[in-house]
Amino acid sequence: MISAATDTLVPRVPVGDWIETAIDWVTDTFDPLFDAIKTFFESIYDSLDWVLSTPPFFVVAIVLAAIAFWAKGWKLAVGSLVGFVLIAAMDQWDNAMDSLALVLLASVVALLIGIPLGIWSARNEHVSRIVRPILDFMQTMPAFVYLIPTVVIFLTGPVPGIIATIVFALAPGVRFTELGIRQVDSEVVEAGRAFGSTDRRILRQIQIPLAMPTIMAGVNQVIMLALSMVVISGMVGAGGLGGDVVGALSSVDIALGFEAGLAVVFLAIYLDRVTSALADRSPVAKALKAAR
Amino acid sequence: MTGDSSTTTTPAETTAVTPAVSVRGVYKVFGPKPGEAVRRLEAGASRDEVKSLGTAAVIDATFDVAPGEIFVVMGLSGSGKSTLIRMLNGLWTPSAGDVLLGDANLATVDGKRLRELRRSRVSMVFQHFALLPHRTVLDNAAYPLEIQGVGKAERQEKAQQALDMVGLSGWQDSLPSQLSGGMRQRVGLARALAADTDVLLMDEAFSALDPLIRSEMQEQLLELQEKLGKTIIFITHDLNEAMHLGDRIAVMRDGRIVQIGTAEQILSDPANSYVEKFVADVDRSRVLTASSVMQRPRLTVPAGGGPRQAAREMREAEVSGAFAVDRRRVLKGLVRADDAVRATKEGVEKLEGLIDADVTSVHQDTPIAELFAPAAESAVPLAVVDDEGRLVGVVPRVTLLEAMAGEAVENGNVSTPEKTLQEAQLRPTDDEATGTTEGATA
Ligand SMILES: Nc1ncnc2c1ncn2[C@@H]1O[C@H](COP(=O)(O)OP(=O)(O)OP(=O)(O)O)[C@@H](O)[C@H]1O
Ligand SMILES: [Mg+2]
Numbered sequence: 001m002i003s004a005a006t007d008t009l010v011p012r013v014p015v016g017d018w019i020e021t022a023i024d025w026v027t028d029t030f031d032p033l034f035d036a037i038k039t040f041f042e043s044i045y046d047s048l049d050w051v052l053s054t055p056p057f058f059v060v061a062i063v064l065a066a067i068a069f070w071a072k073g074w075k076l077a078v079g080s081l082v083g084f085v086l087i088a089a090m091d092q093w094d095n096a097m098d099s100l101a102l103v104l105l106a107s108v109v110a111l112l113i114g115i116p117l118g119i120w121s122a123r124n125e126h127v128s129r130i131v132r133p134i135l136d137f138m139q140t141m142p143a144f145v146y147l148i149p150t151v152v153i154f155l156t157g158p159v160p161g162i163i164a165t166i167v168f169a170l171a172p173g174v175r176f177t178e179l180g181i182r183q184v185d186s187e188v189v190e191a192g193r194a195f196g197s198t199d200r201r202i203l204r205q206i207q208i209p210l211a212m213p214t215i216m217a218g219v220n221q222v223i224m225l226a227l228s229m230v231v232i233s234g235m236v237g238a239g240g241l242g243g244d245v246v247g248a249l250s251s252v253d254i255a256l257g258f259e260a261g262l263a264v265v266f267l268a269i270y271l272d273r274v275t276s277a278l279a280d281r282s283p284v285a286k287a288l289k290a291a292r
Numbered sequence: 293m294t295g296d297s298s299t300t301t302t303p304a305e306t307t308a309v310t311p312a313v314s315v316r317g318v319y320k321v322f323g324p325k326p327g328e329a330v331r332r333l334e335a336g337a338s339r340d341e342v343k344s345l346g347t348a349a350v351i352d353a354t355f356d357v358a359p360g361e362i363f364v365v366m367g368l369s370g371s372g373k374s375t376l377i378r379m380l381n382g383l384w385t386p387s388a389g390d391v392l393l394g395d396a397n398l399a400t401v402d403g404k405r406l407r408e409l410r411r412s413r414v415s416m417v418f419q420h421f422a423l424l425p426h427r428t429v430l431d432n433a434a435y436p437l438e439i440q441g442v443g444k445a446e447r448q449e450k451a452q453q454a455l456d457m458v459g460l461s462g463w464q465d466s467l468p469s470q471l472s473g474g475m476r477q478r479v480g481l482a483r484a485l486a487a488d489t490d491v492l493l494m495d496e497a498f499s500a501l502d503p504l505i506r507s508e509m510q511e512q513l514l515e516l517q518e519k520l521g522k523t524i525i526f527i528t529h530d531l532n533e534a535m536h537l538g539d540r541i542a543v544m545r546d547g548r549i550v551q552i553g554t555a556e557q558i559l560s561d562p563a564n565s566y567v568e569k570f571v572a573d574v575d576r577s578r579v580l581t582a583s584s585v586m587q588r589p590r591l592t593v594p595a596g597g598g599p600r601q602a603a604r605e606m607r608e609a610e611v612s613g614a615f616a617v618d619r620r621r622v623l624k625g626l627v628r629a630d631d632a633v634r635a636t637k638e639g640v641e642k643l644e645g646l647i648d649a650d651v652t653s654v655h656q657d658t659p660i661a662e663l664f665a666p667a668a669e670s671a672v673p674l675a676v677v678d679d680e681g682r683l684v685g686v687v688p689r690v691t692l693l694e695a696m697a698g699e700a701v702e703n704g705n706v707s708t709p710e711k712t713l714q715e716a717q718l719r720p721t722d723d724e725a726t727g728t729t730e731g732a733t734a
Contacts, residue, residue, distance in 0.1 A: 191422035194381055195436040195487060196411035209426055283426035287467045 023149050034153050041159045045105055052097040057088050060097065068270070072277035080273075083266035092241060092263040099240035100267060102158060102233070103226045106165035110222050113166070114173025115215065119203070121174065122181035135171040143168050144232045151236050161233025161242075169225040176218025180211030209284055216279030223271050230264060241267075311356035311392075312491055312523040313363075313380060318389030318399075320350040320375050326387040334388075339546050349375035351547040353389070359490065362517060362524045364538030366531065366570075371544040373527045377493050380525060381414045382406045393491065411440045415487040419496040421476045423468040429455065429479050430464035436487035447486075454486035455479070457516065474505035478512075485516070494526045498533065503583045503656075504685065510536055531570060532584075535559075543567050582663060583656035585692065586676045586685030592617045595624040599643050603632035615675055616647045621682040623675055625649040653677050656684055660692065667692055 027034070052060055061084035069077035087096050121128040146167050150160035184207050192202040208215070234242020241260045248257030279285060321329040323346015332342050339348045349372045357363040365373050378384045379391050382398045391398040393413050398406065415436060423432045431438075433454050437447035455464055458478040468476050477497060484492055498506045510533065517524060528534050534541050535555040542552045543566075551563035562568040591609040593602040595616040606614055606629040616624045625647035635646055652666045653675040667674055673686040 185420070185422065187418050187420050187422040188424065190378075190383060191416070191418060191435075193383060194410060194414075194416040194493075195439050195483075196407040196409075197439045198407065201439070206424065209424075287426040288469055 023152055027153050037163075038154050038159045041105070041162050042157070045101055045158050045162060048105055049098055049101040052101055053094060057084075057093050061085070061088070064270070068274055068277075071274045071281065076273055076277065080270050083270060087263045087266055090259040090263060092244070092259055095239070095241045095244055095260065096263050096267055098158075099227075099230045099242065099264070102162055102165065102238060102240060103223065103230060103267075103271070106162050106169060106229070107219075107223045107226045109162075110166045110169045110226065111173050111219060114170050114218070114222065115177045118174040118177025118215075118218075119181060119208075121178040122207075123203075128178065131174060135174055138167060139171045143229060144235065147232065147236050156237035158233075158238045160236050161229075161238030164233060164236075165226050165229040168229050169222045172218050172221035172225065174218075176221065177211070177215050180214030180218070181207050183214065184210040209282070212282035213279055213285045216275070216282060220272060220275040220279065223275055224268065227264065227268050227271060309358055310394075312359040312361075312394070313357040313525065314390075314392040315353050315355050315376075315380070316390040316392070318350060318353045318376075318379060318386045318391060319348070320372070320379060320384055321346040321348050321387045323347055330388045339548075348547050350379070350386075353549050355542060355549065355552055357523055357525060359523050360517075360521045361539045362526060362537050364526045364528060364534040364541045365544060366528055366534040366541055367544030368529060370546075372547040373529075373544055374495055376544070377416075377495050377525060377527050380491075380493055381410055381416060411436070411487070413489050414491040414493060415484040415489045416493040416495070417477070417480045417484045417497040419499055421468070421473075421480045421500075423476060423479055423483075425468055427467075428464065429460065429466050429468065429471070432468065432479050433464075433482040433486050435483055440487075450488070451482070451486045454482040457485060458482045458512065472505075473501050474509060477501060477509060481509075481513075481516075485520070490523055492522045492524045494524060496527055496529070499528065499530070502684070504586070504588055506533075507584075513537065543570060582654050582658045582660065582674070582676045582687060583685065585660055585663075586656070586687050587691065589615055589673075589683065589686045592621075592683065593627055593643065594619070595643060595647060597643050599627075599632040599635035599640055599646060602627055602643055602646075603629060603636050606632060613672060615651070615683055615686070616643065617683050620680075623651070623653055623677055623681060623683040626651045626672060651675055653683075654687075655679075663687060663692055 061081060064084065065077045065081040068080045084093075087093055117127075117131060121131045143164075146164040147160060150163045154160040154163060188206055188210065189202060192206045197205070230238075230240060231242040231245045234240065234244070234246040237243070241264050244256055244260035245264075247253070248255075248260060280289070319326075319330045319333060321333075321342070323329065325345040329342040329345035329348060332345070333339075333348060333351055339351065342348055351372075353376055355363070365376060367373050375384060379386050379398070380393070382391075382401070386399045389399065393409060396405070396409055396413075398409070401409065424435065427435070430448060430451050434447040434451035437450055442450070452464060455461060458481050460475065460478050460482060463471065463475065468479060471479070477500075480497070498509050501509060513524070514537065516522075526534075526537055528537075538555060540552060540554055541558055542549050543558065543563075544550065545566050551558060551567050553561075558567060562570075590611055591605060591614040593605060593614045593616050595618045602614065602616075606612070606627075611629065613626055613628045616627050618624055627643060627646050628648070631646045632643070635643075640646075651672065652670040654663060654666060654677070656676050656678055663674060667687065667689050673688040675683055676685040676687060678684050
């Protein structure tokens with residue numbers, strides 16, 4: 001370890017060592033738990049990947065294009081189809097599906113944690129005050145730092161990539177949900193209370209529907225962050241497009257690097273457009289659009 | 293106005309029957325130490341002296357509201373009106389004192405009982421309507437019934453009845469965003485009526501509406517109240533509205549109720565200089581402005597249109613002329629029917645050349661006393677415009693005369709000229725709200 005490179009006035013505080021010790025301890029102590037988590041994520045990831053990778057390319061591409069059609073319209077559907085054909089033509093289809101499975105799984109888990117946490121923070125000042133700095137920390141930490149402990153705990157393969165991606169992509173899910181719920185017109189919430197509604201019902205019938213456009217913007221952000229983590233998790237052998245990008249980097253293979261990179265871009269555009277179209281389909285967003 | 297004419301202001305004497313709502317020594321302090329603040333206020337400290345302990349929003353409020361009464365709470369911004377009304381349905385809990393709704397004390401009931409009371413006893417209409425944007429008008433009106441656990445068919449039927457009552461038949465499937473401000477507030481009113489509670493709280497319910505719609509809503513409220521006999525607590529910062537609606541009026545200042553009485557009592561015998569100053573605003577020539585006497589124009593024609601269309605519309609509306617406005621409703625001038633017909637025959641395509649820009653227009657805040665000179669010079673109704681020159685109404689000469697006649701006869705009583713004006717106004721149609729102009733006073 002490189003030490004004392006700076007000033008002798010300031011004693012070296014071995015923060016890194018402490019964290020390492022702590023993580024070692026955690027790894028040893030909770031080994032069965034981590035094993036269980038690993039098996040759990042691995043099996044879900046494998047089944048999701050199986051669903052996406054087993055059918056012939058064109059079947060999956062058409063289903064994805066159909067989703068785009070339903071969410072937005074035929075233009076997006078045709079555009080996505082062209083993108084998918086290009087991915088396949090670059091021989092990146094299997095990688096793309098591996099990555100898509102990883103992104104979807106990580107995003108869903110991040111949202112399952114993030115949205116309830118956001119709701120809780122919006123309703124409870126104490127929770128909000130605790131959660132906010134943690135999110136700041138999570139967002140400012142360089143992304144691949146998360147890989148180190150997850151690799152220590154979960155070794156290589158898709159799981160450390162998934163866990164690191166969940167942590168990295170969690171923040172906007174929480175933030176947008178909290179923001180969306182806090183932004184709901186207080187008079188409308190008051191109306192709910194004034195007519196004798198319970199808090200839970202106000203949440204379900206008023207706050208969540210009215211916050212939905214903002215929450216959906218958070219969903220979009222979560223997915224985009226998860227996708228941006230794909231390449232980084234390639235470093236720990238998560239496979240997929242990230243694996244090829246990292247491989248291309250180490251062997252200076254420009255062609256392969258660009259092909260995998262372009263596939264990431266197409267996937268990103270697809271996921272972005274579809275999720276932002278979904279935001280416009282929430283009842284509140286539609287209702288507001290119905291105004292002349 | 294139905295308030296009694298005795299000069300007493302004590303609630304006990306004006307309301308012989310069991311009050312619908314009874315407020316007894318209520319305080320509300322927002323801040324870290326409400327209890328301490330209340331003790332000091334009770335000992336005679338002023339609102340400013342307890343500043344460090346919190347904001348004393350309501351100080352020692354005591355009044356009764358009789359069943360079927362319209363009780364208006366009036367005061368400047370920040371005087372505590374909203375805080376007070378929100379204690380009447382438990383949205384805020386008093387820092388001290390009792391709020392009795394029938395035999396239930398809202399200051400002490402638990403959450404469950406409070407929700408029951410809100411479902412069965414008291415409903416509310418909000419300043420900015422507070423509708424659910426993603427629900428249809430019908431489902432919005434049915435919302436309280438849904439909370440009450442009424443079955444779908446029954447609640448929709450009741451909600452429809454409430455909508456019919458406020459004149460929104462046929463709009464039940466629209467979304468709130470498709471309605472004008474006045475119509476949205478009618479949905480708010482229908483929702484409160486559908487709840488079928490005997491107490492109705494209205495916090496500046498008409499303040500966000502433009503003057504024409506606003507006075508129509510006031511009329512409608514009075515009609516409904518006559519029919520349904522609700523107990524209404526109405527908040528406003530507009531003295532004219534207070535005088536027009538209230539059986540009794542409570543004037544608030546800095547958290548305290550400084551006077552309670554009928555409009556007559558408050559006008560003729562203001563409790564202190566604050567009320568007096570408030571009342572001075574009712575001076576008719578100052579209160580009655582162009583916006584309070586104007587009518588909706590019978591017809592406007594688009595300045596960018598053609599003479600053929602203008603001529604046809606004028607013939608259908610049976611008018612000999614119409615004001616031409618651009619897309620933003622900015623007044624461009626007057627088009628005469630004769631000219632439009634002639635131009636149509638001559639094959640002129642554009643209306644522009646026919647617009648007589650030399651029309652007399654007045655700002656909506658012009659006192660009516662200053663309308664006589666321009667009205668005398670002008671053969672056509674005066675055009676009333678807002679700050680941006682948009683046409684908001686017209687004042688025909690006959691309206692002006694009627695308004696002044698009312699004032700001359702009933703010098704010293706506001707209610708009569710008001711009524712004359714209300715009757716003189718054409719029923720405005722609901723096709724749009726022309727901006728949200730606040731009332732003239734407050
Ligand atoms: N939730 C709150 N927390 C702290 N202070 C508050 C709160 N609500 C109101 N206040 C304060 O209480 C005082 C009275 O407010 P309130 O809203 O009752 O006045 P108002 O008469 O309704 O005024 P307006 O005409 O502007 O609606 C104000 O000084 C306000 O700042
Ligand atoms: Mg208020």
